[in-house]
Amino acid sequence: MIEKIDYFTSELKDYDxxxxxxxxxxxAFIYCGRHDVQCPHVFSAEAARLMPKGTLTTFEHSNHSPDIEEEEKFKKFIRSTI
Known part of the structure; x- marks a missing residue:
C-alpha cells in the first residue's frame, strides 16, 4: 500500500x-476518517477551511471507508446533505 501512496505523492508533488x-x-460537503492514511484528515480539514462554502464531517473511528466503518453515522451524513 505504501508504494501506491509514494507513487501518487511523487507524481503529484507540484499539484497545489x-x-x-x-x-x-x-x-462542498467534505468527509474524512480521522485515521485515513490515503488522504490524511489534515488535508481534508484544510480544503474545508479554505473553501468559502466548504464543511467537514469527521468520522472519528474510521480510516478511508467511513461508509463501512461507521455506517450509521455515514447514512446520517448523506441524508443531511441531500
Whole structure:
C-alpha cells in the first residue's frame, strides 16, 4: 500500500490547488476518517477551511471507508446533505 501512496505523492508533488479553493463557489460537503492514511484528515480539514462554502464531517473511528466503518453515522451524513 505504501508504494501506491509514494507513487501518487511523487507524481503529484507540484499539484497545489489551495489558492483556487479560496474562490470556489462550490458548496462542498467534505468527509474524512480521522485515521485515513490515503488522504490524511489534515488535508481534508484544510480544503474545508479554505473553501468559502466548504464543511467537514469527521468520522472519528474510521480510516478511508467511513461508509463501512461507521455506517450509521455515514447514512446520517448523506441524508443531511441531500
Amino acid at each position: 490547488i489551495r489558492e483556487e479553493l479560496k474562490t470556489s463557489p462550490v458548496e
